[in-house]
Amino acid sequence: xKKILVVEDxxxxxxxxxxxxxxxxxxxxxAQNGREAIKQLEKVKPDLVVLDIxxxxxxxxxxxxxxxxxxxNIPVIINTSYPGYREDFMSWAADAYVMKSxxxxxxxxxxxxxxxKKKVQ
Amino acid sequence: xNKVLAMILAGGRGxxxxxxxxxRAKPAVPFGAIYRIIDFTLSNCLHSDxxxxxxxxxxxxxxxxxxxxxxxxxxSNPLGEFIEAIPAQQRISEDWYQxxxxxxYQNIYTLQQERPEQxxxxxxxxxxxxxxxxxxxxxxxxxxxxxxxxxxxxxxxSREFGVMEIDESWKIVGFQEKPEVPKTLPGDPKxxxxxxGVYVFNTEILxxxxxxxxxxxxxxxxxxxxxxxxxxxxxxxxxxxxKGDQGGTGYWRDVGTIDAYFEANMDLVSVTPQLNLYxxxxxxxxxxxxxxxxxxxxxxEGRIGTALNSIISNGCIISGGSxxxxxxxxxxTVHSHAEVExxxxxxxxxxxxxxxxxxTIIDKEVQIPQGMEIGYDLDQDAKCFTVTDSGIVVxxxxxxx
Numbered sequence: 187x188k189k190i191l192v193v194e195d196x197x198x199x200x201x202x203x204x205x206x207x208x209x210x211x212x213x214x215x216x217a218q219n220g221r222e223a224i225k226q227l228e229k230v231k232p233d234l235v236v237l238d239i240x241x242x243x244x245x246x247x248x249x250x251x252x253x254x255x256x257x258x259n260i261p262v263i264i265n266t267s268y269p270g271y272r273e274d275f276m277s278w279a280a281d282a283y284v285m286k287s288x289x290x291x292x293x294x295x296x297x298x299x300x301x302x303k304k305k306v307q
Numbered sequence: 308x309n310k311v312l313a314m315i316l317a318g319g320r321g322x323x324x325x326x327x328x329x330x331r332a333k334p335a336v337p338f339g340a341i342y343r344i345i346d347f348t349l350s351n352c353l354h355s356d357x358x359x360x361x362x363x364x365x366x367x368x369x370x371x372x373x374x375x376x377x378x379x380x381x382x383s384n385p386l387g388e389f390i391e392a393i394p395a396q397q398r399i400s401e402d403w404y405q406x407x408x409x410x411x412y413q414n415i416y417t418l419q420q421e422r423p424e425q426x427x428x429x430x431x432x433x434x435x436x437x438x439x440x441x442x443x444x445x446x447x448x449x450x451x452x453x454x455x456x457x458x459x460x461x462x463x464x465s466r467e468f469g470v471m472e473i474d475e476s477w478k479i480v481g482f483q484e485k486p487e488v489p490k491t492l493p494g495d496p497k498x499x500x501x502x503x504g505v506y507v508f509n510t511e512i513l514x515x516x517x518x519x520x521x522x523x524x525x526x527x528x529x530x531x532x533x534x535x536x537x538x539x540x541x542x543x544x545x546x547x548x549x550k551g552d553q554g555g556t557g558y559w560r561d562v563g564t565i566d567a568y569f570e571a572n573m574d575l576v577s578v579t580p581q582l583n584l585y586x587x588x589x590x591x592x593x594x595x596x597x598x599x600x601x602x603x604x605x606x607x608e609g610r611i612g613t614a615l616n617s618i619i620s621n622g623c624i625i626s627g628g629s630x631x632x633x634x635x636x637x638x639x640t641v642h643s644h645a646e647v648e649x650x651x652x653x654x655x656x657x658x659x660x661x662x663x664x665x666x667t668i669i670d671k672e673v674q675i676p677q678g679m680e681i682g683y684d685l686d687q688d689a690k691c692f693t694v695t696d697s698g699i700v701v702x703x704x705x706x707x708x
Contacts, residue, residue, distance in 0.1 A: 251399040251415070258522045275419045275514045279522065 187213045188301055191232035193223040193249065194265075195241040199286075203236065206290050207297070220244030224252055232260070234301055236293065237280070239266040247276050254279050261300035265293060309387065311443060312423035313357050314414070315348055316407055316504075317392070317431035318365030323564045326693055326703040327670060331370035334362070334431030336568075337653050337671075339575050339584065339591075340618045340634050343374050344562065345431040346593045349390065352429075354553070354589055355439035358388035361417060362431060363410050365395045365403060378594025393417065406527035412517040423510055428529070430504035434560045434571065434582065436553035436589050437505070442546050446507040452541035453512070455479065455534065456505035458548040458559050459498045465489035467561070469502035469530040471545050479543045484530040502530065503548060503559060512541055553589045558582050565695045569668065572634050572651050576616050598622030598637050610643050628658065636671075645675075650682070653704075670704035679708065 190212045194200040204214045215230045217223040221244040223235065235253060239246035246264065253262060264271065264280040271277050282296045321333025328336060334345035345362065352360050364371055375392045382388035393414065395404055404410040411418075411428070418426070425446065427439060437456070446454040457471055465486050472481030472490040481490060482502075492498040506529070516533055525532045537543050548559065558581045562568040574580050584591060598621040603612040605627035614630040620637040627643030636654040641647055645662045655672040658664060662675045665682030669675070681688055682700050691708075693701040 254522055255400045258524075275415050275518075278515060279518045 187211070188234070189213045189215060189230055189232040190297065191215045191217060191223065191226050191230065191235045193217045193220065193235065193241070193246065194238045195219055196238075199238075203290070203293075206294070207236075210294055210297070212297070218243075220246060220249030220252070223249050224256070227253060227256060227260075233304065234297060235260060235262045236265050236297070237262055239264060239268065239271050247271065247274055250279055251276055259304070261304055263293065263296050263300065309359070310424040311357055311359070311427050311507075312418070312421050312425075312510075313352050313360040313427040313429060314411060315345070315360065315362040315429045315431045316410055317345060317362040317371060318368070318395070318404060318410060319430070319432045320366050321432070321563070324562070324568060326701055327565070327568070327668070328367070330367060330704055332364065332367050332431075335367075335371040335374055336562075337636060338434065338562070338568075339572060339582075340620045340636050341595060342591055342593045343371075344434060345371065345374070346378075346591055347434045347436065348429050348431055349379060350589070350591045351435075351437050351439060351553075352390075352427075353592065355437075355443075357427060357439060358382050358386075358390075359421065359423070360390045361414070362390070362392045363395075363404075363414060364392050365410070368392070368394055374594055378592070381592070406525075406532075407529045408517055408520050408525075408533050409527035411513070412521050412527070415514065415517070418510060418514065426506075426508045426510050426513055428504075428506040428508060432561060432563070433504065434562060435503075435548075435558055436582075436586070436591075437548065437559075438551045438553050439505075441551040442505070443507055445544075445546050445550070449542075449544055451544050452509050453534075453537050453543045454507045454546050455543065456503045456548055456551070457500045457545040458503050458557070459492065459495075460501040462489055462491055462497050462499045464501075465499050467563070468499070469504075469534065471500045471502060473500060473545050477545045477547070479534075479538055479545050482530075482534050482538055484528075484535075500545060502534075504529075512537075516541075554583050554586055556581050556583070565668070565693070565699055565701060566697050569651065569666075569699050573632070573649070576618055576632055576634060595621070596637070601625075601635075605643065612641075628660075642677075648682075666698060667700040667702060669702040672705055673702055674708065675702075676708050 192203045217226045219241045237246045261281045263282045267286045317334040319333040321328040379390045470483045470489040489499045601619040601623040603625040605612045610627045612625040616632045618634045622638035628641035628645035630647045633650045638655045639652045641658045642660045645658045647664045651668045653671045657674045659677035661678045663680045667682045688700045
């Protein structure tokens with residue numbers, strides 16, 4: 187079963203993503219901020235990361251740099267309410283940039299596509 | 308030029324310059340009596356109206372940071388100008404820089420903050436005088452993604468350089484890093500077109516290629532990875548150094564070895580040096596503490612303070628000794644009956660009475676005891692000092708003799 191790490195500081199959203207992605211047949215792990223995400227990355231070795239940007243302790247942009255620094259092959263999806271972070275150079279290191287929405291279809295599609303792509307490689 | 312940000316790679320270890328690089332990075336190695344190697348690149352930037360400059364440091368950077376802080380704090384911050392040394396901050400990775408490309412990638416936040424349109428990437432290791440404005444103008448006129456400054460070199464030196472293959476429009480169509488069998492220049496089978504480590508990148512393309520590089524199996528080096536990848540994907544042109552060479556002598560040196568360092572310094576005491584330090588259009592700036600003027604004293608029978616065919620810096624006293632074909636940094640003292648020939652004495656060296664020094668580089672603050680001879684019996688010298696194959700002796704900084 188493919189493992190997905192969801193990094194999100196809002197508890198409600200975290201639970202929503204966890205449930206929805208489990209429903210898609212993935213094993214889901216969570217982290218509440220960037221620093222926890224780095225720890226989880228090493229512990230659970232996920233196949234893909236869904237990453238919020240605006241979080242306490244360590245934000246998603248800084249975490250992104252560290253995540254791809256530790257595992258250059260891991261697909262990362264930025265999942266944020268703010269379109270402006272596309273301007274940040276570091277955001278270009280992500281494999282996809284998805285705007286937060288109550289409809290998770292786009293996120294689910296990206297997750298599936300990127301895991302598919304990774305398998306091919 | 309305020310849309311251009313210069314980034315100087317100043318972390319070079321300069322291993323082949325050991326022991327001059329034992330305590331300092333290569334860009335901080337003294338050169339030409341009063342300069343540090345990086346002064347040439349920094350002076351080029353200023354004279355080219357480039358006034359937003361970061362020097363990326365890494366190993367043994369204290370000396371370089373001091374030099375930049377004391378000597379180069381000359382720009383106007385309120386006008387958005389700066390020369391700043393940035394140590395490896397380990398903000399993205401906890402490791403040292405993995406390669407030249409990684410050094411820039413690790414400073415992606417700095418690029419983000421400045422958001423220049425172009426990045427002028429330079430090395431702090433080379434000695435030359437170049438008007439970067441001409442390079443940048445060519446880059447903008449052609450509307451390309453990357454321009455690489457290029458110089459003709461003899462083909463037998465190909466293993467020291469990135470070698471470019473160009474078409475008739477100077478578009479780069481091939482790039483070999485330090486090849487044994489290089490592509491030679493059209494119509495010039497003995498010549499190669501070498502990269503000078505001077506690049507102009509469009510910032511967004513640079514960032515995209517750096518990110519791709521960091522996410523791929525790579526040595527994270529500009530010459531080995533980024534440039535070849537960009538030749539495949541982007542518009543990459545070479546720029547002929549002769550079009551930007553200030554002074555028109557074609558002078559460009561990577562003083563990478565003790566022998567090359569010695570020769571490049573000795574060029575300066577020749578009657579007409581290849582490297583002209585007297586060009587009032589292009590002065591080389593440096594950090595100069597307020598030392599008193601150089602002085603020669605004593606005119607007695609057999610005891611005359613003389614300096615011939617030499618460079619003597621402020622604060623030096625030639626007191627009854629003789630100096631020939633040598634380069635004396637500030638605060639060097641040569642005492643009575645001492646002889647110094649074909650040598651480079653760095654700051655604060657004191658040569659005791661009756662000492663004899665020949666073909667020797669003496670690093671800072673060394674006291675040569677009375678009567679000591681260096682450079683005359685190389686087997687003996689090799690027991691205490693570094694001696695190169697060509698017989699140059701290097702006395703390391705701070706040694707007690």
